[in-house]
Amino acid sequence: MSNRFDSKEVFKERFKLEVSEMYGRNFEETSSIERYQVLGHMIRDYVGINWRETKNAIKKKETKQLYYFSMEFLMGRLFTNNLMNLGLYDVVKEGLEDLGMDINEMEEMESDAGLGNGGLGRLAACFMDSLASLNLAGHGNCIRYRYGLFKQKIENKRQVELPDCWLKYGNVWEVWKPQHSVEVKFGGSVDLYMDHMGKFHTNHNPDFVVRAVPYDEPIVGYHTKTTNTLRLWDAEIDEASVNSGQLNKYLNDVMAITANVYPDDSTAEGKKLRLKQEYFFVCAGIDQIIRSHLQVYPTLDNLPEKVAIQLNDTHPVLVIPELMRVLMDDYNYEWDDAWRIVTGTVAYTNHTVMAEALEKWPQDTVRSLLPRINMIIEEINRRFQFEVDHKGLLHIWNNVAIIKEGQVHMAHLAIVGSHSVNGVAKLHSQILVDDVMKEFAVLYPERFNNKTNGITHRRWLLYSNPQLTSLLEDTIGDSFKTNPEDLEKLMDYVDDPIIQNRFMEVKHQRKQILADYVKKTLDIDVDVNSIFDCQAKRLHAYKRQLLNIFCVMHLYFRMKSEPNFRIYPRTFFFSAKAAPSYELAKEIIKLINFVAEKVNNDPETNSFLKVVFIPNYSVSVAEILLNAADVSEQISTAGKEASGTGNMKYMMNGALTLGTLDGANVEIVERVGQENAQIFGLHVEDINELKHQNSYNVWDFYNSNYNVRRIVDSLANGTWSSNHDEFRLIYNDLMLRNDEFFVLADFDSYVYAQSQVEQRYRDRGRWARTMLINIAKSGYFSSDRTIKEYADEIWHLTPISFED
Ligand code: 26V
DSSP, X not given: OOOOOOSHHHHHHHHHXXXXXXXXXXXXXXXXXXXXXXXXXXXXXXXXXXXXHHHHHHHHHTOOEEEEEOSOEEXXXXXXXXXXXXXXXXXXHHHHHHTTOOHHHHHHHSOOEEESSSHHHHHHHHHHHHHHHTTOOEEEEEEOOSBEEEEEEEETTEEEEEEEOTTTTOOTTOEEOGGGOEEEEESSEEEEXXXXXXXXXXXXXXXXXXXXXXXXXXXXXXXSSOEEEEEEEEEEEOGGGOOGXXXXXXXXXXXXXXXXXXXXXXXXXXXXXXXHHHHHHHHHXXXXXXXXXXXXXXXXXXXXXXXXXXXXXSTXXXXXXXXHHIIIIITOOOHHHHHHXXXXXXXXXXXXXXXXXXXXXXXXHHHHHOHHHHHHHHHHHHHHHHHXXXXXXXXXXXXXXXXXXXXXXXXXXXXXXXXXXXXXXXHHHHHIIIIIXXXXXXXXXXXXXEOOOOBOHIIIIIITOHHHHHHHHHHHOSGGGTOGXXXXXXXXXXXXXXXXXXXXXXXXHHHHHHHHHHHHHHOOOOOTXXXXXXXXXXXXXXXXXXXXXXXXXXXXXXXXXXXTOOOOOEEEEEEOOOOTTOHHHHHHHHHHHXXXXXXXXXXXXXXTEEEEEOSSOOHHHHHHHGGGOSEEEEOOOTTTOXXXXXXXXXXXXXXXXXXXXXXXXXXXXXXXXGGGSEXXXXXXXXXXXXXXXXXXXXXXXXXXXXXXXXXXXXXXXXXXXXXXXXXXHHHIIIIITTOTTOTTTTHHHHHHHHHHXXXXXXXXXXXXXXXXXXXXXXXXXXXXXXXXXXXXXXXXXXXXXXXX
C-alpha cells in the first residue's frame, strides 16, 4: 500500500484505520497520545520513499557527502517542521479538524529533543535543516542520550534540575538499525609486532567492549525530495564481552555512556565518562562512513573527494586519530598516505575563546582509556614538532604543542589534523587569528577562515511566526521562503505608515501569545503594551545577565526615590539555564527572581516595571519568546561571545538589538546601520587595553558613581532579601575579584542605551521603521547562506541530482 496521503480524505481514512488497527479499539476510544504516535509514524513512513530515493541517488551519482560530527543536536520538536517541509501541514490540520481534533494538541504531545546545551547544539540542528533544504547530502552524527539536558524548575526562587525523560513515550521519528551496529573498544593494552615483510601491526586487547547501535532519523528538506539522516548512537551490551563475575558493573558502564548530555558548557572538566562518550560516537561514526564508502568505491584513497567531515568544536576531534588508526591498522595505509586522507577530509569549527571551555585531557586518561589512539596522538605530536622545528619556529612550540605538561590540547590536535579551521562570526574569526590561535595562523595561514553563523528561517520565521509570515507574503510575495535574502524587498515599504501599522499589529499579537503563556504557566499578568525586553540564553558571567538586572534595579531605585521619574512601561523577560555546578550562575538566577518578586509586587512601580523569569529555556520556549520581543539583549563583554544565534532570530522577527560590538552583533549593525540598533559599551580593543595596562579597578567605579554604589550595596543590605549574605557570592565575584567581565565599566553606557531605547519606542512610526529594516536585512543570517559558504569553500559539495 502506498504511504501517500496527499488529500484530506485519504488522510482521514488512513489515519482512522491505522489508529484502530494499532490499538485494536474504535478510533473514538483512543487517547491523544495514541493518536499522536500513529500520526507520527504515518509521517515518518511517508518520508520513507524520499529517504530511500535520496540514498539511491547519492550512490548512483557518486555524490560527495558531508558528515557533521557533533556531541549536541538541539532539534526541538519535529512534528510541525516535518509536516510543513513536506507541504502536508494543511492537509493534516484540516483532516484532524474534521475528526474533531486540534493539530496544536498533537504538536504539544511531542517532547523537545533537547540533546544539547545551547547555541552550539541548536546551530547543528539549523544546519541539518538547511543542508536538506538545499539538496545537499549532509548527515548528522551524535549520541542518542536517554535524557536530554535537565529540565529547569524555579522553586523558592532557585533553579532546580529535573531529568528530561524525552523518550518516555518513545520517539516516532527514529528507526532502530541493529544490523548496522559497531564494536567500540576501550582500555586494555596494545601489542605491536612486525610481520615477515618488516611492516608493523598492532593488536588491541581491550578490557571493555560495547556495541554502538544506530537510531536513524530522517531530516526532511523544505519542499524537496532530499531527505538526509541524523544518526544517533545508542550503547548496547556486547554479549561476547560480558564477564559473568562483573555483570552488573558492565551493564552500568554500558548504560552510563549514553545516559546524559553533559550539562556543563562552561568548564572542560576532565571527566573520563565524557571522553568515553566522545570516542564512542566518533568510532561508530567513522566505522559507518568507511563501510558505506567501500560499498560504492573500491578504495579509500578517494575518501577526501567523496566525504567531508566537519567537527563541531573539539568534542569529536578523536575523528583525527581514529581515522588514522582505521586506515593504518585495518587497511594497511602508510602514515603519510593516511595523513593525506585524514587532513583532506576533516575540517574544524571553533565555537569559543573562553580558555576554561577549551578541552584538554590528561594524557594518562587518554592512554588508559584509548591506548592505541594515544599512540597515534603521540606520533602526530612528534611529527608536528619536527615540522615546526623544520620551519625554524621551535620557539613557538610551547604555544602550539598538542601534548604539553601531561595534557592533550584538543584544539591544537584539531588544527593540525584539519584542512580548514573556522570561527563563527567575523570578529570571532579575527580574534582566533590575531590572538587565541595566532601561532597556528602563522604556521597554516591558508587554513583559517570565517563562516558567520545563521539560523533556519523556516523554523524561526515561517513556522514559529505564521502571523508575520503571512503579512510578509502579502507585502513582498513569497520568494523569501526559498530565497531569504529577498526579505530585502521589504525595504520598499519601511516608510509606509499602513505597512508599519500592520507590522506593529502582528508584533502585538505575538506579545499577546507570550503574555498568555506567562499567565498560564506563571500566573503573572504582563502588560502587552509595555516594551518587551528579552534576554534568553545560557546563564554565563560573560553574557552579563547581571548587567541587565543591575539596570532593572537602578530603574526601580530611581522610581522609588524620584516621584517625577517614571519609565515607559517595560517588561524584562529572562530565560536561562545554569550548569548545575556553576554556582555563580545559579546565584544570578536567584538574584533575578528576588528582584522580580520585589518589583512585581510594588504597587507604586509595577505598572511601569515588571520582571519575568521564564523557566526551562528550550527550543519550544524560544519559539514563543523570541518573536514577541521588542528589544533583544545581546550584551556580552566584547570579545567573548563567539557569534550568538539568538540575536539573529530576534532580528528576523523585528526586534531592536541592544548590544555590545561582539560576535555577530557586529555584522547585524553593519547591515541595519547604527541608527537601527542600539550599540553601547567597551570595544574589544578597549578591553584589551584595560587588561594590558592592568588599569581596571572596580572600586573606582564604586566610589565615583552613586548609582553603581546603590546597586552594589543593595546586594548586602537587605533590600532584596532579609538575609544579608544571600548574594555574597555575586558581591565577592564582582568586588573582590575585580569584575572579570567589566559589568561596572559598561554600566553607565548601558543605562544610557536603555534610555535611548525608550526614546525610540515612544516614536511609534520610527520604531516600526526600525523593526521593518531589521526584518528586511535579516536574510543574510539564514543558515542557508552559511551552509552554502561551507559547501562551496570547505566541503565542495554539489546538490544531489534525482535525474536518471
Ligand atoms: C563546551 C563544553 C566543555 C566541556 C563540557 C561540555 C561542553 C559542552 C559544550 C561546550 C561548548 C561551548 C561552546 C559554545 O556553545 N559556543 C557557542 O556556539 C554558538 C554557535 O556557534 C555561538 O553562537 C555562541 O556564541 C557560542 O558561545
